[in-house]
Amino acid sequence: MRISGALLALVLGACASAAGAQAPPARPEPPSMQDILDHSLASDWRPLDPANTLYMDLPAGRVIIELAADFSPAHVANVRALAAAHYWDGAAITRSQDNYVVQWGRVEGDPHDRGAAQAHLADAEYERAIGDLPFTRLPDPDNYAPQTGFTAGFPVARGGGKTWMTHCYGIVGVGRDNPPDNGDGSELYVVIGQAPRHLDRNLALVGRVVQGMELLSTLKRGTGALGFYETPAERTSIRIRLASDVPAAERVNLEALRTESTTFRTLMESRRNRRESFFVEPTGHINVCNVPIPVRAVR
């Protein structure tokens, strides 16, 4: 009988030398992702800014989102203002569509009038000039854009002198109506499946889930059109706060690996070229949405 332990290393293949292989590997194993991170410098990491971090608290735990002010400053400013005003107290997760998105916002019949959102309608912010933003470029071709890579901790694409965030797993965006300038940030969604890159440059992206993603991705799928829940009882209540509005002792202190660091480049290359003994075909390519952007807790 095949035992689970023997397969631990193998589907992932990231640490194939560590568990269960019956024969010694024929070649030395390359460093694992954890090996690479264990050799990082303190300066490779940056603390998340509490003024730029959201805590979305669900009954099951806390989801942490880093905001991306470089890419959609007006939307991010609105999200920050709404969080500071406790706009989402009494809000709920209203939609969970398999292999697509989970979405949240205030719900119909909310008795409280905190109508701050409409006052902050933001212009469409779907791409921006490259300017002096740093860019760690992936050399591989991409289905959707001339170039892809990483800027300040976020997956991005570039083309025509512009840059924009890409709709990867865990990326958070702003729902909107048909006119492209009317998403105010009051309803947000997160990608929970295969990257829907056709949405790139069609919606404002405001951040990335850096902790607690599994609390969102495992939510029961809605059975209504587009995965909306059909009954209020199916919704999950939420509360959103800026980390900077939470007492310091109650914060979760996180650091993200700088995507401009040599350590990140080393990690990226190790994920592009899978040389562990498990791999018959080492690939030699990667998709921007398959590169991990590590985050760690600090004490």
Place this chain on the structure above:
Amino acid sequence: MRISGALLALVLGACASAAGAQAPPARPEPPSMQDILDHSLASDWRPLDPANTLYMDLPAGRVIIELAADFSPAHVANVRALAAAHYWDGAAITRSQDNYVVQWGRVEGDPHDRGAAQAHLADAEYERAIGDLPFTRLPDPDNYAPQTGFTAGFPVARGGGKTWMTHCYGIVGVGRDNPPDNGDGSELYVVIGQAPRHLDRNLALVGRVVQGMELLSTLKRGTGALGFYETPAERTSIRIRLASDVPAAERVNLEALRTESTTFRTLMESRRNRRESFFVEPTGHINVCNVPIPVRAVR
């Protein structure tokens, strides 16, 4: 206040004219995916073969998997033999790793000796000669392979005279140890996140979940290494049968859209080029893992 209904159409954008837009669209809306399917011919669809279909029954419902004998015939034969022998009675889902895979198999301590699996060890079947397999090719570049497209209902890649299935969301593969020829089909996994295409040509792929995917993708994530459950109580018990071994009256009769049909090509083009009024940027490209392969119930 933004209401959920107004956003129904917008994140997906597939039917933006149908719900919530305040102003009439400035141009006629193109046909939606449902419109295209509504105009399909009966001959565009093929019934799933019960002898090539697995029912994996969970306490929460039924998952249906179409097997892919064209791509890994020895592994598929083994999976069929194991299902026919009720090998997985008493088996369980042992692993759920966020944005990666859910995996199932027999568990340690299973008191029943149905050790059929080791007798059917299958050779590595990670790619095959193109032969006369049909191919509906996507014109877009791909991160991982020279060509991508669809063959007989499955997402595939091609290069160097070979073809292989791609690790898209919902694709089912065979776990293995380090030696590439030792996956016997007794432990299977399904992709539940961003396509891990680096696994292409490194593992044998045996099928695709065509119904009930949400029962797997929403399973609580395991907290052990690689998402393995740390306690038996967290596991979900399963039972697997070939549809052909289930009385006809208890089967779920499904049809899949032929990926060689004109209707499928029309659908593929409509998903490559998003011309609904919601879209500012119509894309003009797609990833092989973002093209839906429709399946429908027949009465």
